Amino acid sequence: MLNQYGYPSPEQVKSKFPSLEILVKPKAIVECYEKIPCNPCSTSCPFKAITIGEDINNTPVVDFDKCTGCGICVYSCPGLAITVCEVLEDKVRFKIPYEFLPIPKQGELWHAVNRKGEVIGEAYIEKVTLTPRQDKTQLVQVLVDKELLYEFVTIRSQDYE
Numbered sequence: 177m178l179n180q181y182g183y184p185s186p187e188q189v190k191s192k193f194p195s196l197e198i199l200v201k202p203k204a205i206v207e208c209y210e211k212i213p214c215n216p217c218s219t220s221c222p223f224k225a226i227t228i229g230e231d232i233n234n235t236p237v238v239d240f241d242k243c244t245g246c247g248i249c250v251y252s253c254p255g256l257a258i259t260v261c262e263v264l265e266d267k268v269r270f271k272i273p274y275e276f277l278p279i280p281k282q283g284e285l286w287h288a289v290n291r292k293g294e295v296i297g298e299a300y301i302e303k304v305t306l307t308p309r310q311d312k313t314q315l316v317q318v319l320v321d322k323e324l325l326y327e328f329v330t331i332r333s334q335d336y337e
């Protein structure tokens with residue numbers, strides 16, 4: 177699916193998520209599907225929760241027991257392939273990487289977008305973090321409807337239809 181269309185199949189996506197019981201706490205969802213020589217996700221994690229192994233071409237594996245959901249790997253991944261996900265009562269909280277303008281602002285409503293680039297709902301901007309160590313990759317914390325758990329991946333301004 178990824179090789180043919182440029183986006184993963186629903187099965188590939190779900191394979192990267194832990195169970196809903198685990199997702200009551202924030203956990204990194206690492207959607208790195210291809211064998212590529214890359215490892216900042218692993219080296220940036222202060223809790224050693226992401227393993228690549230001796231061959232740098234290996235795809236990363238997350239130890240959800242060790243992951244605290246801190247979000248450091250999210251802005252450290254050059255491929256923007258990582259989010260942090262936390263399932264609440266009727267919403268899902270994501271931390272996503274975002275490198276476009278305009279910069280989202282706390283309290284705004286943006287479009288929720290899926291892996292095909294389609295608008296699938298609304299995303300409430302809870303928080304935007306941009307520190308010098310993030311090297312211009314904003315960490316945007318959003319709330320989306322729970323039914324979008326395996327669909328949501330990024331945001332788009334409602335000013336650009």
Ligand code: SF4
Nearest residue numbers: 221243244246247249
């Ligand atoms: S979210 Fe934090 S603890 Fe979890 S894998 Fe990423 S860097 Fe490590």
Ligand code: SF4
Nearest residue numbers: 208214216217253255
């Ligand atoms: S840093 Fe990103 S692109 Fe590189 S291996 Fe890790 S998840 Fe994949």
